[in-house]
Structures are given as structure tokens and as C-alpha cells.
Amino acid sequence: MGKESGSDGDKDSDDDDSDEDEEEEDEFPVSHELIFKTHERPVTTITLDPSGTRLVTGSTDCTLKLHDLSALTPTTIRAFKTVDPFQTKPSAAAESHSIHQVLFSPLSGGQFLVITANPQARLFSRDGDMISEFVKGDMYLRDKANTKGHTSEVTSAAWHPWNRDRFVTAGTDSTVRIWDVNKRMKQEEVIVHKSRAAGSAGMTRMTAIAWGPAGDGNSSIIVSAALDGSLVMWSGEGPFHRPKGEIRDAHAKDTWTSGLDISADGRLVITRGGDDTIKLWDTRKFKSPLNIVSHASISSQYPTSNIKFAPNSSSVITGSETGHLHILNPATLRPELVTPVTPGSPLITVNWHPKLNQIFTGSANGQTTILFNPNLSTNGALTILSKAPKKRHLDDDPNFTTDMDPLGMAGDTVELGGKPGPTPGSFAARHPTVGLTASGKSRDPRRPHIPATTPFAKSTPDERYVRENIELSSMRDEDPREALLKYAPKEGEKNVFTGAWDKSQPKPIFKDYDSDEEEPDAKRAKR
Template identity: 40%
Template sequence: MLNRRRSMLLSLLSRPASPYGAGAALVRHLQEPPTASAMDPNDDAMWASLPMSFGKQTKKANVSAQFEATKRASSGVQGSDAKKEELKAPSAPKPPSPRRKPADDSDSDPLLSDSDSEDGDNTSLFPISHELVLKDHTKPVSALSLDPSGARLISGSYDYNLKFWDFAGMDPSTLRPFRSMEPNEAKPVHHVEWSITGDSALVIPASSQAQLVDRDGDKICEFVRGDMYIRDLRGTSGHVAELTSGTWHPTDKKQFVTASADGTVRVWDVNNTRKQVMVGVHKSKTPGAGRVKISAVLWSPDARFVGAAAVDGTVSLWDGKARSWSRPANVIDAAHLKNTETSGIVFSRDGNFMATRGGDETVKVWDTRNLKKPLSTRSGLSTNNAETNIIFSPDNRYLLTGTSVPFNSPTPGTLEILHAGDLKSAASIPISNSSVIRVLWHSKINQIITGSANGDVRVLYSPEESVRGAKLCVGKAPRVRHIDEDPSMAADIDPSAASIILPNARPEDRNETFSNKTKANMARKNPILSRRPQIPAAPGPLGGTPDQRHVDENIVGSDMRNEDPREALLKFAEIAEKDPMFFGVYKKNQPRNILAGETGEEEEEERKKKRRVLKRVRGLGSMHIVTFYILPPLIHPHVEGTHSPSPPCQLQQFLSLCWPPIDYMKTKRKRPYQKTSTRSTQVTNT
């Protein structure tokens, strides 16, 4: 061994000088495989253990194995057109075919062509062979949106949260969102949608105020809420009831439309959060219906129509290019069953056709140029959620929607792919053991995303047909985990732990960390494991007691209860004396203030006292007249023309208090015994 190493060094020294130095020559020599004559048979193990290069080695991912791990157990494709050749993957990947300009609308429109007479393009594979499951929500997923580039996904749920997923930032071992936020406290999310530029997203929570968030999940703005006490809904600046749906303008990145349970459809400008641009009020023809809830709204791709569905079964088409709305352009009175929520509306790419997903378990296709009756109807598609949507495929040949199943049903929820022309089933794909609520097919990456009632977000893709998206994270090598992140190589030494874990111990010597009672308590706190229903909101204000320091520093007037009002006014006495604002005119003609002798309260008290005395005098008026006739000499001493002696002191005081001077002074001067009134006669006779 030593002789071999000595010969290697001598051979290196005997070589001519290299411009890269002896170190580079040594590296090249080590990289060169030894010849059979120079190799010792006993050194094979040593050469196998020596590295062939320096530095950190890049761990390569086994892409084919990772793709195979995400392959679906069975495609579950059923239907009249699901032939075996549809399941064969093409040899070379190809993007979705662009739309060809038709020579004649009646011949080239995919909606007007029958499913049995389609050409060979119908055998193209749906991207459903593989799936990636994203689990982070704890309640039904009610909103899904993928940005125009197909890089970031937003999911909303009944657990009040929005989850932001970045396909390029995830790998098979870290399928977690990079941001989670609660747009409105204790309010489910009904809808979320990226803008046409992808720089912001529209959030429709279960409140009366829409929100905008940026790509990182930070709130940009929140739009105003209307005055609920105004009866005319056109006079309010915003919605007065819970929002149900919303969507962006197809070409204008500054406008979007929202629908609400108050029966209005409102168009907003992102630069004005205090008032809508225009408002349309739905007026139901049902007697005594009042405000009718709008359950779905959508702008057509050509911006000609704004479709709105109400719970009274009507579907209204508003003029999408008008500057104000007084009434809808077209109305379908009985589009779906009354008192059911039409959860989805979708327009074809040219805006000539419209499909609706009704709460009566039907899907209908309409011609926007003739809305008297639907072109085709498909029934038996169960739905239990108000957010179940319907979409067109990128080539407008198919319609996609989800179906609902009862809780713990053995039948799985399916993704239904229907022919857009006659609504025949092209494929029925089982997704999970719960209802399929949201469906999304992104044309740029050619992947289908579904949201289920159990909180799962599933990305269906094909390794050959799809581009980026889920393939980015599935094709990555697993991240090298630190030893502390590996639970099999670390032990819990928390004092509250039941025991110490020995990872490499025998099974009979390994103790449980938690008792069965502790595990049951932890499972009870998990809403999925415990199957706990949604807890209703508790009465009263939410949250705890506010921080007193925060209140004192940020709320104006929070310390006024400890302030003396007299001292607060005297602070401005000197300033008011030097520069009087309201009484400057008195500075010359009345430099010294002349105050009133009595205050307003004292004057009012004096007037009340006089009124009380007058009431008492009027109540004793008849007694005065009797005294006048029985004791004529005892006339009030101040009455002119009487010369009777003064009455005794006590009687004089009584007469001074009880004498009605007003009635006496109004009468003429007559003899003392003359009757002065009819009332006096009656009293005297008695």
C-alpha cells in the first residue's frame, strides 16, 4: 500500500508543470481510472470508498418514482365517451390546443356539436392520472383560485381562513401553505378570485364588506358597508347584508362586481372604497317576497352581460357595458326551482351560451340570444353546498361540476365532466369520500383543482400533458431534514412527558409517550377526529378586555373622566381675554363685563314659585267671596274708598295671603253689599 502511494506521488512530481498547480493535477489524477496493470486486486474496496470529486454532492431526485407515488389508484372514468384510448398518454407533451376561428358559428361552435359526432380530438386525455393532495383546512373548502401564471393557489374555507400555496416553494415533504390569514373574524369565506394581472385577489367573506389582498396575503383595503336603515337600496353606499359572490371585470383590472343577500348587484372601483360605481336591485315578481337573496354573479368573458341568479329561481342578465342600471336586460323567470340557491353561473368564451348549476340538482345550458327555454338539461347531480360551481373546459367542449354525498356515505363525491352540447356524461371521477364543492381547470398549466367538504384540496394532473404547477413540487428532491426535525431520531425530554422515548429500542421495551386518556383528550380537541359540528357564535362582543395602555394612547377622550371641567376651561381663560373671538366688539364700548343679577336657573325657580302661589289662591277663591259678604268691614285695608278699622293681625295676614286682588280690581267701584257675580250669589245663598 505504501509503495503504491509513493509511486503515485513520484509520477506526479515527474510530470511537467501545470498552469493550474499541483492540486489540480492531483485532482485530475484521482479522477482518472487506474489501469489494470497499476491496480492491485486487493485495493478494490479502498477505491470504491474514495470520493471522485470534492465539495457537497447534490442529491438528485428520483422523479419517476415520485410521480409514481402520486398516481391515482384508479382513474374511475365512466360514461359513454370514456373509451380505453382516452386513458393512453400521448408520447410527447403538448399544450392545450388554441381556439380556432370558426368560419360559421353554427358549424364550429363546440356547444352545438353532438358528442357522438366529434372528431379525433375528443380522445385527448383529461389530466386526471395523478393527484397531489394539499391538507391544511379543517372544514369544507368553499373557494379556490389560481393566479394567471399558475404559480400560486388561494383556498378559502368554512374554517374562516385563507391559505396561500406556492407550487415552486413546496416539495413532497413540505406540502404546506406559506401564508394563512383570517380575512374577517369568525366569518366563512364564500369566494376568492385573483385579478386578471395577478397582483391582488378579491375576497368575499360572509360579511357585507369585500376585501382586496395582495400576493403575500396582506390586506390592501376593505370596502364600505351600507346603511341598513335606508329602505331604498339604491341610496346606500354599499351592501347591507351578507355577501354571497363576486368576480372581476374580464378586461378592466380596476372594476369588480359583488352580489349580496340584500338583493342587489353592485359594481365597484378599486380606487374608491367608500361608494360603488353603480347598483342593480333585483325585484321579485313573487307577491310579498321583499328582498330576495342573490346567490351567484359572474361577468361574461366579452363583458356584455353580468349574470345574477336569485333564490326565487330567476336568472337576470344585466348590461355589462352600461353606466347605470335601472332594470336587467333579460330575465329568465323560472330558470330553476323556487327557494333553491343557484350556486353557479358560467359563460362560454364568446358569451353566446350560459350554463347554470341549480340547487334543484340540475345543470342547464342556455342561449343568451334566445332565453325562452334551455338548450339542454341534466338532472340527478346532487348538491348540498351554496358554493358548488360549474366551469367550462379550456376548449369550451366540456362542463365540469362536483357532486355532493351525505356525511360518512360509502359513495364518494365525484367530479362530473359533461359534454357542453347535450350534457351527456364524458367522465365521472371519484375524488374523495366527501362532497366535491369547488372545481377549477387552469388552461395554462392544464391541471384540475378540486375542493372537498373534508378540507382537502386535490390537484389532478398528468406528467405528460400538464406543465409546471404540481409537477414543480412533486419533481423536487426531498428536503434534507435536520436531526432535530426527525421524530425517529429525537426524544421528548419535557418534564411533563410520561416517559422517555428510545427510538432504537425493542418494541416490548418501548413505552408510550402519552396515555390513552391524554390521546383521547387531544383527539377531542381536533374537529376532524372528533367530528364536532360547527359551534354557533356566542352572544355578546368577541374578544377579551382591551389593553388599558393601548386605550389611553390611541383612543381620544379615554381619560376625560379624570379631568376637572372647570380647570379645563380655565386653561383658555387667558387666551380668550387677550384675543376674544366672539365678544371683541365689547372691548371698546363695555370693557368691564356686567353680569346678570340672577342666573337663568334662579329666574326659573322664581317663576315656578309664583305659579304655585297663584294656584293656591285660585283654589281658595270662593272662601274669599264668602268672607267678603259676611264680614264687610274686614275689607283689605289697601282698597280705596273703605274706612273700616283694620282687622286683627292674624286675620289681616290671612286676607293678605288669600285675597284675590285681580278679580276685585277688575270690578267697578260699587257699594260693599252689592253682588258682583252669579258665582257670588250662589255662594252667598248657600
């Protein structure tokens, strides 16, 4: 009897545990998943616009993938555009760098920032067109405060919490730079981080940066992490000559702190270090961590592995080397839920969208996963799955597709002597040279002529470049006479500029000619 009652008790306890697990899962949007096979190499960064309709992913394959979530269907889950940030300029056709970070503007969503493994940040429109490329500094200048941009690789960036025109970047040149999106030729502010580590000569690499609201709610703060193990906090609105707070040994020296985030109220900072720890900090007492937990780091292999607060700061999410998503309690840093996403493949980047209430993850196997809950989430993956699968059209089968010749005339091909050729008697057979260039390539008469780009045209600045990047260039369109007459005194006003000569100025006397008097010979000769 006792054994039977004991077994019944075990069953009851098992049922209670399973009920608790189900309740925990219901609290977070992780009950369902939608998989995107976006890249062939590890996904290093994920960003979404504020509305949650445009998804951009970056990878170590040096490309960006743009997805329109509102237009996808269950059978057409793929990117509508692939962008290589370095293929936008012909002069950099052979250059490529892995993508470190992609960040949509948190307010407008009309543009996103791209950070690659080189010294220049790039700004793109939401459709993948490059808007501007920010300047690179002179690497031969010893004083980094006098350079116009980063002199070595940029590792991380962050947007201003409420100013859509400002963002900050951190680089391996031991500087933090604040930029204006409308001024690409020089940064607004330069903060040179002086390392106190022995043997570093005052220089270290900045590994991560975040820009968020301050705890008082009236200003913002910038927090950055460095390779020397330090964690530094500045006031986001200045002054920048000295930090607001600094912790020298926040993490172990010479370990890469890859994850850094600020809570929504600006009172907490979470860091994920390369020393296999996650630490929680209070911005009001920026001296020692509030809590520390052990968590295996993958920053040595994937330096963009991040950690994020939930939109309401009620949870903390991060990935692991085993491919699991960890949802932590922000007070104790203990896991509230651990769920597998890509078992056996490290989970590199995570993003919790506030409007969709869905979690987006990127893994080392090139997979992007959307975790959601139909009862808690809205739009996004739910919109995709609610659509009927796209029906296959007859023209999608290549066996029933008719090829088009250069003039747009349909014609089937036949085998002539073992080689494909035009059908005898067809237009292509009767006019073999029509629609072909001298070298035998196809020429489509419907396509407009595109002028060849010459080396001279590449280096010649256009009107927009002159207007935006050359100071006082607008003076070329001014009338100099009108510009001077602006300073002419009005009637009754004192002549400020030339009033000193009003009394001493000699009166000009000109010779008057009568109508009958002849003009001088010299004047007549000129005519």
C-alpha cells in the first residue's frame, strides 16, 4: 500500500513539475518557432525596424540579408535582397569584411547602421542602398584626438536613445566617437580611453558599447567595455573630458567583453565577459557588481555574441555555446528558462522585439530562428504562417518555359550538329546578327544606353557631394553684389563700416562734354 501511495505521489509531483514548466513557457514567447536559412556562415547580428516589418541579418560571409516579414509566406521564406556593403563602390569591388553589427534607427526605422571589420561605419536605407560612408582617420597621427575618424577597426556601435541623428562607435584604436548622420567627414566628439594596464602605453581595444537613458530620466549615458577589463561610463550629453564612472577590473584583463546592454530605466547595466561570467551593475553605484554568475563565453570565436535586456527589463536573454537560449532573472541572474534553439551549434546573437514580442536568434550554422507564442505575440511570424502557401505556377517549371531571343521574339531551339541553335525559318535564323554586338554578345534594343563610367567621372565630385561635404560651398550660388548690399546703411542709419571717410572723402569731379564738342581722339579710336 505504501509503495502504491508513494508511486501515486511521484506521479502527482511529476504532474506539478510539468505544469510549472508549461506555466514558465507561457510567460515567454518561446512556445513556437519559425526557421530562416539565411546565410551559409555564422549569423553575427540581427536587427529589426521599430514596426517589426523589416528584418536585416549580417554574417561572416560579408553580406547582409534583407527580409520583408509582411510579404513572406510559408513557402517563400527568403531574403528579397542581398547586399555586400563593399560592392556599392566600384573601387572596392575586391574588398570584403565580415559584418560585426547592424542597427536600425530606433526612432524612424528609415535607415540602419552597418559596422564591419574596418575603420568606417556605413549608413544604409531600409531598402539596402548606401546613404553615406563615414570618414577614416589618419593612421599616422599619434594623437587620436586629432583624427577625423577611426584609424583602425570599429567593433561596436549604438544609436542615441531619442536623437535619430546621432550615434556612437567604439574601435580598436582606443577611442569612442560620436557622429552626426548628416556629417560624414568628421565626428562630433572624440573620447580617447586611457588604459591604466601596465605595458599598454595607454592604448587598448574597445570591445562593446551601449547608449541608453540615464537613471534620472533627463539625460543619457554611454557605457563601453575595453580589452584591459575596464568598464567606463560617460554622460551622453557631455562633457567628455572625464568619465562619469570607471571600473578598472570589471572583467579579467585581455578577455573580450562582447555583450553589453543598459536597462530601459537606465539604472542597470549587464555585461557578458570573455572570462566566462555575466555581471550586473548599478549605474548609481558604479563600483562593484550587484551579482555575478558563471556562463561559458564564445567571444574568442564569435566576438559579437551579445546579451540583451527584455523590452520591459523584466528578463535578460543570451545564447550559449550549446545552442540554447537562456532567459535570466535580472535580479538574481539565475535562468528562468533554458530552451534549445540550434542544439550543437552556438547561439551567437539574440534580439527581443518590443512591438512583436518575439525573440530573434542567429546561430553559427547560418540559421535565423523566430521564437514566438500565438497568445502573446503579434504580427511577424504569425503573419507569415497565417498566409496560405503560394501555389506553383505553370511557368515555374522550366520544361514548359519558352526562351526569349534578344528582340523579345519567342522561338524554340533545336539541336543542329549536336549544338543548340535557332529553329530553321524562325526570325533568329533569318537574322543571325540582329541583336548581337560585334563580339557576339546579346544586345537588347529595349534597354536604354548607359554611359560608360570613366576614371575621370569617378573622381569628379557631383553637386550633392560639394554641397554636403565642402564647407561654405553654398556661397557659390550667392550674388556678391547682393551679399554686400545687405550691409549698406538704410536711410537714417549710421554708416558703421565706411562712416569714418564721410567727411574726409574727396569729392570726385568729372569733365562734362557738350553735345557739339567732339570726344577725345583716344576714346574715338577705341570704338
